[in-house]
Amino acid sequence: MYYEVAKIRSKKILCSIIIALLTPFVAILGILLLYVLLTHNEGEALNAVLAFLFVTVIIYIRSIRQVKRAHIVQRINHMLEQDEDGLIPIADIAQQLGMEQRHFLRIFIDAVGKAQLRRCSIYPEDPTYIILDNGSLKIKERFRATHCKVCGAANVIRLGLDEHCKYCGSKIES
Numbered sequence: 075m076y077y078e079v080a081k082i083r084s085k086k087i088l089c090s091i092i093i094a095l096l097t098p099f100v101a102i103l104g105i106l107l108l109y110v111l112l113t114h115n116e117g118e119a120l121n122a123v124l125a126f127l128f129v130t131v132i133i134y135i136r137s138i139r140q141v142k143r144a145h146i147v148q149r150i151n152h153m154l155e156q157d158e159d160g161l162i163p164i165a166d167i168a169q170q171l172g173m174e175q176r177h178f179l180r181i182f183i184d185a186v187g188k189a190q191l192r193r194c195s196i197y198p199e200d201p202t203y204i205i206l207d208n209g210s211l212k213i214k215e216r217f218r219a220t221h222c223k224v225c226g227a228a229n230v231i232r233l234g235l236d237e238h239c240k241y242c243g244s245k246i247e248s
């Protein structure tokens with residue numbers, strides 16, 4: 075499993091409820107806006123309706139986007155969970171998902187950052203690949219905290235890969 079089932083599921087449910095609750099609200103505000111405009115009852119009433127409509131529509135659009143994203147994260151997980159450890163070209167994944175690489179990357183990076191997707195990341199040596207490590211090694215066996223010999227900064231490195239200091243860019247021996 076690459077993704078946090080509970081997190082994604084609860085987000086999907088919560089946002090779906092928000093969308094369901096907001097749909098009639100948006101419709102009512104739309105009708106109100108029409109009414110205010112048609113009766114030329116402008117001024118404060120119009121401003122109030124516009125403000126409400128604006129806030130509601132923003133929440134509405136955000137919720138729809140969150141549900142879509144959660145769905146895409148589930149699809150990414152479904153695609154990758156059976157795969158062997160190693161590198162997969164981002165172009166291939168994006169193509170399978172039927173989306174632009176740019177769009178896929180934005181969602182992927184966001185999901186990894188929020189720990190919705192685990193045990194996968196952008197391959198640091200060549201960012202046109204993602205790397206999967208769903209293998210037998212535990213996190214502690216894959217990563218090690220160390221200090222950069224050049225600038226002394228603390229870094230967490232992935233064993234077996236060429237890593238560079240996040241602060242000064244010097245190569246760190248693993």
Ligand SMILES: [Zn+2]
Nearest residue numbers: 222225239242
């Ligand atoms: Zn350094």
